[in-house]
Amino acid sequence: MTSATFVRQQLIAPSNPPASSVGTPAWLRQKLFGSALNAAATVISALILAALIWPTVRFMFIDAVWDGSSRVDCLEETVKRPVGACWPFIAAKFAQFMYGFYPADQVWRVNLTYVVGLVLLVPLLIPRAPWKTLNAVLFFGVFPVAAFYLLVGGRFGLPHVETRQWGGLLVTLVITFAGIIGSVPLGILLALGRRSSLPLLRWFCVVFIEFWRGVPLITVLFFATYMLPFFLPESWKLDPLARVLIGVILFAGAYMSEVIRGGLQAIPRGQFEAARALGLGYWKMMAFVVLPQALKIVIPGMVNSFIALFKDTTLVLIVAIFDLLGQLRAAFADPNWATPVTVLTGFAFAGVIYFIISFVISRYALYVERRLSTGVAH
Amino acid sequence: MxxxxxxxxxxxxxxxxxxxxxxxxxxxxxxxxxxxxxxxxxxxxxxxxxxxxxxxxxxxxxxxxxxxxxxxxxxxxxxxxxxxxxxxxxxxxxxxxxxxxxxxxxxxxxxxxxxxxxxxDGQGFMVRKALKVNSALELNGASVCAQSGTTTELNLADYFRANNMKYEIVAFGTADETIKAYESGRCDAFTTDVSQLYSEKLKLSNANDHVILPEVISKExxxxxxxxxxxxxxxxxxxxxxxxxxxxxxxxxxxxIDEALKSKQPEIRRMLGLDGTHGEQLxxxxxxxxxxxxxxxxxxxxxxxxxxxxxxxxxxxxxxxxxxxxxxxxxxxxx
Missing domain, CATH: 3.40.190.10 (Periplasmic binding protein-like II)
Known part of the structure; x- marks a missing residue:
């Protein structure tokens, strides 16, 4: 007798989901063409992207001129077709864009500085690399001094290279690096001072911060470069680049302090009290309990400031220091390369460089933030 | 205090x-x-x-x-x-x-x-050759591209008024915008200082189609x-x-210069310091x-x-x- 009831002994193998809900077609349908509005947005975005990307690709690669020795090679009359980017112009001026007027036979010193900086920086950025403390001391303490002597020279048998000969990306990086290294400690001290319970210290910090935040960077640079010599005796003459660096550090420090103060304010009072209860003094409490948490919170804000600083460096052009953009503008004036596309080519090149550096900084900051925020949901 | x-x-x-x-x-x-x-x-x-x-x-x-x-x-x-x-x-x-x-x-x-x-230097004009204009005095009724906020505009107004000519000014904020506008045909003539006209001309795609007129209308x-x-x-x-x-x-x-140093001409000898102490005096x-x-x-x-x-x-x-x-x-x- 067979049972009327059927009991399945095994599970049915799960069948595949309907073809319309998996894989690329489904993703496309759901995400890009899910509704009429969605579809319209997709089509419009695609059109805008195509309208932007295709001319860029044409300009940068397809129509570009790759070989040449003067403006004649980048003229429509010569190449007999529409001309895109004039890359030989960049090639001819590349050394100036990178090093400014740094003597060609001394450029190895700049490159060596870059290499040493990278060798020290990269392990510092990789969380698993060992000897973090030593590495940090080398990078933040020893490297700036070494870089100073290497770039300026005048000691250890290296010929002196005046800072007025520096330029291009070198100056951009020097100002950014000095700004970052100088503004973070200054910002921490100012932020702590502003929250201090000592009235004089607090007032000083408030006035300092508000002053530097209230004055535009251009004014700071201009004053530091052209007005200070009026007030200082002849023998006190500071190097023009040093004056600019000091101005940038003070300026960036004031902004940094407000960013850090935001982090300090976000730390619950209980953390301070707990640290006190453990018998920690002020500095130990700050160094081991409060600041590590506060700085972690403000990483996005700090990186924002770094990127802003990196791009603000272009303002030094007004005090006769040529950063990357300044060198670019000077190169535009060379009648040997003046063509309809020279300016576009130059800005395309500078844009790519600025983008790469800013993008790398912001990506790395995102990574650090994700790593540090494990277990803490914000 | x-x-x-x-x-x-x-x-x-x-x-x-x-x-x-x-x-x-x-x-x-x-x-x-x-x-x-x-x-x-x-x-x-x-x-x-x-x-x-x-x-x-x-x-x-x-x-x-x-x-x-x-x-x-x-x-x-x-x-x-x-x-x-x-x-x-x-x-x-x-x-x-x-x-x-x-x-x-x-x-x-x-x-x-x-x-x-x-x-x-002085302010001058650049026009297309196709306009067949040989003198700034033939620019009556022309539209002129100029950079705004400079003395260029004022000089232009003075010159056209003095010569009883009509014109229309098309002004732009920067030199680059101005030359681009001229190149795209927004105006018949482009005006700025002559030295500048020559360097801007290099940035035009067909530089040979343009000509700089001989008149200089201001003192720079x-x-x-x-x-x-x-x-x-x-x-x-x-x-x-x-x-x-x-x-x-x-x-x-x-x-x-080496032959001149052997010259007998008194003016040259004075200039080159062979006779007299004119340099030291200065x-x-x-x-x-x-x-x-x-x-x-x-x-x-x-x-x-x-x-x-x-x-x-x-x-x-x-x-x-x-x-x-x-x-x-x-x-x-x-x-």
Missing amino acids: KRVIGVLGLALAIGLSGQADAQTLKTVRDRGSLVCGVSQGLPGFSNPDDKGNWTGLDVDFCRAIAAAIFNDPTKVKFTPLAAKDRFEPLRSGEIDVLSRNTTWTSSRDAVFNFVGVVYY PLGPVVRQGDDQWFDVVKWVLFGMLNAEELGVSSKT GLPRDWVVRIVRHVGNYGEIFERNVGTSSRLGISRGLNRLWTKGGIQYAPPIR
């Missing part, structure tokens, strides 16, 4: 008077180099070449000063300055001389000293500037310019013209090399010809 202000005021006064008394020539000699303010990039006047050396008419003038003082045209440091910030560094002593295509005007001369005119004498209150330095810089002009007038160039070495011409060249050579017809710009000498050749470049005699 009052005391603080007093101290600051005193410091300012000392600082300012300290600058005014400065013996610039001595400072330059002691430093071993000249510091010269130039533009941050102006085609043919001062721009870095592919090797990173500054070149141009304004730059060569600085090299000529260095050649006269040090017998070495390389002993000069260039400080590239933006147009609006050019006078502060001169006032504060950051630079010794400003050679930055600066127009000589009465209000500027009231505060500084202009040593002379290195280049007689460009010259080097020094501080007031240092007469010796003023003389030195002035006579570097006059030396270059006199050398051209007397036919002494960098190619003929605070310059006796052979200052020889040094300038040998290392940098006479005025004509410098002009041709940087902006003239043998350069990329191809500007004709025009007003900048010597007075003996129909221009207005004229230097007092060395005597």
